[in-house]
Amino acid sequence: xxxxxxxNSFDMAQEQFDHVAGLLGLDxxxxxxxxxxxxxxxxxxPVRLDDGTTRVFRGFRVQHNDARGPSKGGxxxxxxxxMDTVRALAMWMTWKCxxxxxxxxxxxxxxxxxxxxxxxxxxxxxxxxYVRQIAKNVGPVTDVPAPDVxxxxxxxxxxxxEFETVHGGKAPGFxxxxxxxxxxxxxxxxxxxxxxxxxxxxxLKELExxxxxxxxxxxxxxxxxxxxxxxxxxxxxxxxxxxxxDQQDQTAYTFRKLPGVDLAELRAITDRFGGIDREKAxxxxxxxxxxxxWLEQEVEILxxxxxxxxxxxxxxxxxxxxVRIIAEGANGPTGPIADQVLKERGVFMIPDLLAxxxxxxxxxxxxxxxxMNYYWEKDExxxxxxxxxxxxxxxxxxxxxKENLYMRDAAYVIAVSRVAEACRERGWI
Numbered sequence: 001x002x003x004x005x006x007x008n009s010f011d012m013a014q015e016q017f018d019h020v021a022g023l024l025g026l027d028x029x030x031x032x033x034x035x036x037x038x039x040x041x042x043x044x045x046p047v048r049l050d051d052g053t054t055r056v057f058r059g060f061r062v063q064h065n066d067a068r069g070p071s072k073g074g075x076x077x078x079x080x081x082x083m084d085t086v087r088a089l090a091m092w093m094t095w096k097c098x099x100x101x102x103x104x105x106x107x108x109x110x111x112x113x114x115x116x117x118x119x120x121x122x123x124x125x126x127x128x129x130y131v132r133q134i135a136k137n138v139g140p141v142t143d144v145p146a147p148d149v150x151x152x153x154x155x156x157x158x159x160x161x162e163f164e165t166v167h168g169g170k171a172p173g174f175x176x177x178x179x180x181x182x183x184x185x186x187x188x189x190x191x192x193x194x195x196x197x198x199x200x201x202x203x204l205k206e207l208e209x210x211x212x213x214x215x216x217x218x219x220x221x222x223x224x225x226x227x228x229x230x231x232x233x234x235x236x237x238x239x240x241x242x243x244x245x246d247q248q249d250q251t252a253y254t255f256r257k258l259p260g261v262d263l264a265e266l267r268a269i270t271d272r273f274g275g276i277d278r279e280k281a282x283x284x285x286x287x288x289x290x291x292x293x294w295l296e297q298e299v300e301i302l303x304x305x306x307x308x309x310x311x312x313x314x315x316x317x318x319x320x321x322x323v324r325i326i327a328e329g330a331n332g333p334t335g336p337i338a339d340q341v342l343k344e345r346g347v348f349m350i351p352d353l354l355a356x357x358x359x360x361x362x363x364x365x366x367x368x369x370x371x372m373n374y375y376w377e378k379d380e381x382x383x384x385x386x387x388x389x390x391x392x393x394x395x396x397x398x399x400x401x402k403e404n405l406y407m408r409d410a411a412y413v414i415a416v417s418r419v420a421e422a423c424r425e426r427g428w429i
Contacts, residue, residue: 007087007309009332013146017091019410029429030420037090041064041137042083044130045111050119057113057126061134064090064106067422070141071107072097072360074148074177075155081110085308089148091362092331095415096353100392102364103420107143108126108254109134115150116247127158135166140173140371147177149222149307157182174361174406187367187381193227193305193388194234194382195358196329199350200301200394201235203325207348209219209300212236214324217297219243220306221276224356225328228303237301242266243294245306246275252291255281298322304330304354313337321345328352340366343406351408353415354396361388 005011014035022030041061048054060083061073073093086108094106111130115123125286138145147156156177163174172183204211214237218225221244229239238260241390245252255261256275262284270278278288295302295311296318304310308331311319316338327350328334334342334349342349362385367377376384400410423429 007312007335009308010084012093012309012332012336013088013091016408016412017416020409020416023409023413024416024420026416026420027429030423033423033429034065034416034419037062037064037087039137040083040087041134043133045126045133047122047125047129049122053280057111057129057135059111059130059138060086061109061143062086062090062107062410063137064108065419066099066105066107066143067426067428068105068417069103070105071143072104072363073107073109073143074146075109075111075151075159076116076148077111077113077126077150077155079112079114081112081337086110088308089331092353094419095412096357096360096420097364098351098415099360099411100388100397101358101418102361102388104144104360104364107145108148109145110148123155124158127155128162131159131162132166135163138174139163139167140171140367144173144363144367145175146360152365153177153179153184160199173367176366178366183366183368183370185238185362185369185381186376186378187385188362188366189223190227190230190382191362191385192224192356192359193329194231195351195361195385196224196228196303196305196327197231197235198301198358198386198389199355199393200232200325200327202390202397203327203348203350206397207324208269209324210236212238214238214301215240215260215297215299216301216303217241217243217294217299218270218303218305219294219310219333220304220330221270222305224359225303226263226267226303226326228305228329229261231262233260239263240299241289241294241297242276243274243291243306245291247271247276248275253278254291254293256287256289256297257285258295261286267321292318295319299375301325301327302365303329304333307332309335311335311338311342316341324348325350325353329356331356339408349407350393354392354411357392358385358389361385384408
């Protein structure tokens with residue numbers, strides 16, 4: 001019988017912070033301030049369902065730290081959502097904003113629900129109910145939400161409309177990830193996935209590898225994964241396998257095709273939640289394997305772009321020796337024990353707070369455009385994103401080389417130092 005403690009995202013986030021706090025020699029007060037969120041909200045959301053009955057959902061909003069600017073973080077709809085998961089994601093958002101040096105803090109929100117089981121009208125009522133519960137505690141200059149797992153631009157627009165109704169005015173900068181034409185930014189849907197590849201491009205250059213000589217295996221086929229695959233293929237890389245969740249039978253499958261997958265082909269047989277039709281995939285020549293097989297492919301790059309805690313002590317030995325780079329498109333996909341093994345193997349880790357920071361960076365661009373009421377062309381948005389991500393990558397890799405640090409440690413050192421300094425300068429500690 002196993003005595004291993006069940007995985008807890010917030011425990012992992014705190015463990016990562018404790019390690020870096022030791023490297024930086026932070027004082028007790030700074031550690032106590034940054035180790036926990038500044039504010040937490042937990043609330044009930046009663047929703048009238050289409051059949052006339054009422055169901056009560058549980059919602060959360062956590063504001064980890066806002067010393068560097070308004071809090072920023074997505075809202076996810078997930079049946080397994082917990083306060084600890086939201087705490088962890090809020091903390092990671094603080095470090096993510098700091099490592100790419102944008103003037104925002106970290107927050108996160110969530111609702112325990114499965115949108116697959118709700119009609120569009122029920123989802124709208126849930127979105128509006130969520131905003132009514134936190135309308136006094138969020139806003140353009142305090143805390144700016146965004147989409148996350150199983151939430152969309154439409155959800156954000158409903159939330160914006162409710163916020164403006166509550167406060168009696170227009171506030172497009174309250175929330176990001178909105179539809180283009182309704183305050184949303186061009187390039188936003190590509191931003192996170194493209195940002196991952198901008199970071200991969202930097203790692204390939206550092207390792208003196210040509211993109212066309214590399215193969216990748218990807219976990220996830222949502223927005224982040226699809227756009228990462230798109231840009232990675234454009235720069236010459238080959239994706240040999242994609243793993244995604246099947247909502248119908250509640251399990252994951254890996255879709256493999258050699259020499260490489262056809263992105264347009266897969267998109268054509270994918271539902272709006274990123275689930276790939278297995279029978280159609282087989283008809284297109286894909287091997288349909290167990291969901292965890294994405295991890296065992298003989299590739300140079302692994303790209304986890306689904307949920308947290310996917311590369312663990314239990315499966316790390318299945319990672320092939322060919323793997324040179326891991327780019328964390330998801331938040332917290334690598335457990336601490338597995339991370340130590342990868343460090344010892346010399347794998348080039350692009351940690352989540354750097355790899356997937358393209359999303360929050362473009363969200364920041366959306367806020368700026370909202371505040372100016374002036375909107376940029378797509379090429380301008382993606383050009384600014386490229387420069388921001390490249391500068392962040394170079395700063396982290398330079399520190400890693402200079403101080404002989406693991407890339408994750410280097411990213412955390414930069415991020416935590418910036419947040420701690422802001423807290424000190426404000427006189428909080």
